[in-house]
Amino acid sequence: GAATLAAALDAGRFGAADRRILLVSNNAATPETTPPLDEMPGFARLRGRFDDVRSWNETISPFHPGGWAPRGDDVVLWERYIRLLWDLGDDDVELAVESIQVNPALALAQIFTGVPVDVYADGLMSYGPTRNKIDPLVGTRVRRLLHLDLVPGLTPLLLTEFGVRPEVVPTDAFVRVLAELADDEAGSAGLLPDLEGPALASPGLEGPALEGPALILGQYLSALSILTPEEEEELHIRMVRGAAELGHKQVVFKPHPTAPARWSRALEKEAQKIGVELTVLDSPVLAEVLYQRMRPALVVGCFSTALLTASALYGLPAARTGTDLLLERLAPYQNSNRVPVTIVDALLPELTDGAAVASQESALGTGELTHLLKAVGFAMQPQIYPGLRPDAERYLARNLTPATWRYFKRRRLTALALPGGVPAQLAFIPRNAAVRRVARRARSVQRSLKRTALG
Numbered sequence: 001g002a003a004t005l006a007a008a009l010d011a012g013r014f015g016a017a018d019r020r021i022l023l024v025s026n027n028a029a030t031p032e033t034t035p036p037l038d039e040m041p042g043f044a045r046l047r048g049r050f051d052d053v054r055s056w057n058e059t060i061s062p063f064h065p066g067g068w069a070p071r072g073d074d075v076v077l078w079e080r081y082i083r084l085l086w087d088l089g090d091d092d093v094e095l096a097v098e099s100i101q102v103n104p105a106l107a108l109a110q111i112f113t114g115v116p117v118d119v120y121a122d123g124l125m126s127y128g129p130t131r132n133k134i135d136p137l138v139g140t141r142v143r144r145l146l147h148l149d150l151v152p153g154l155t156p157l158l159l160t161e162f163g164v165r166p167e168v169v170p171t172d173a174f175v176r177v178l179a180e181l182a183d184d185e186a187g188s189a190g191l192l193p194d195l196e197g198p199a200l201a202s203p204g205l206e207g208p209a210l211e212g213p214a215l216i217l218g219q220y221l222s223a224l225s226i227l228t229p230e231e232e233e234e235l236h237i238r239m240v241r242g243a244a245e246l247g248h249k250q251v252v253f254k255p256h257p258t259a260p261a262r263w264s265r266a267l268e269k270e271a272q273k274i275g276v277e278l279t280v281l282d283s284p285v286l287a288e289v290l291y292q293r294m295r296p297a298l299v300v301g302c303f304s305t306a307l308l309t310a311s312a313l314y315g316l317p318a319a320r321t322g323t324d325l326l327l328e329r330l331a332p333y334q335n336s337n338r339v340p341v342t343i344v345d346a347l348l349p350e351l352t353d354g355a356a357v358a359s360q361e362s363a364l365g366t367g368e369l370t371h372l373l374k375a376v377g378f379a380m381q382p383q384i385y386p387g388l389r390p391d392a393e394r395y396l397a398r399n400l401t402p403a404t405w406r407y408f409k410r411r412r413l414t415a416l417a418l419p420g421g422v423p424a425q426l427a428f429i430p431r432n433a434a435v436r437r438v439a440r441r442a443r444s445v446q447r448s449l450k451r452t453a454l455g
Contacts, residue, residue, distance in 0.1 A: 007174040025056040128339025153366035182292040212297035213250035214243035242351035321351040
């Protein structure tokens, strides 16, 4: 996110300002045990673009940034307090925030009432719908959505309900910022393994050894209660095994900072079993820095945005695994991770399909993906995007196949009266007022009977 802002500044996407303040928020469950952005390796390379760095955690202490918002009656007091604390005086203020629909970005926009807002997005969620309804007093102030061109030709859906215009952060500017981070001796010295030289031989696997390591990107799906810790551990093991079956004898595993250490030990045991040299990175470093310093032969993950930066920004081959399980497990259907999972599943080859990984061919073109995401977006947030219903109906009527069914849920389609929800002869039921009244009456009688039985 900070690199995205730095690239936007370098590319002149922001106008002149007397002061530029970078507001750092540590949203970890226990911020006291997790280093904030301004203490991470490589931050010094970005620091010079800002006149000041402030901590949102310190500003609202002892509250947690993810769970705190100002009470309506206190907004004026909070604005006065922050202006005094940050030496803003009576100056005009403009905001550039990420994830405007949730705190702390939403809280900041509420405190600075009436100021113009820009939203920046560095991930795949920008291509999906806004996850919550935003107060028009906030949403109508958003001028533009700054985003990376991770899927060339695909237009973001985020905030389009307010007519917000998307604006691409130039790819070359972003890559230059990442190159600065990769060149930062303090940020990367000692963090990257020495993987030069020929690939190691493996007695347990057949097939040609490939030059360069495979890089595996860990995530934190169990922390989001999408998978159990055991299931996520098994997913990472499948990634190591799949890379080995493709001929990779050296594997680098980059765990998510919140991943438990036992994953690393389980991976080491599996790697030793199948004869693969495994290196686990236990220091924080951006995946894109590894792309430049290591030039991996393959990048493997589930649905990380870094899978798309590998292919779109660096021309590295990438493969995914586990997306079928995620599409099944994500609940409710409105879960905002659904769009990133859908994009990765549609664009990247499955790790176990060696021919597809070698060719790096996408299952869908950009046009087909656009139609798919409109249907998924409407199914996720029909009240926010009612205008997408005709697009969703057309797509579902023509394109529901065994290959595309995994992106939808029959129960969800039925609730929205969309094609594929129920048999055609029963399609009138979800919209029939009389049927709904009878169903409500039946549920009411059932609840009354249960209360009587309990009494």
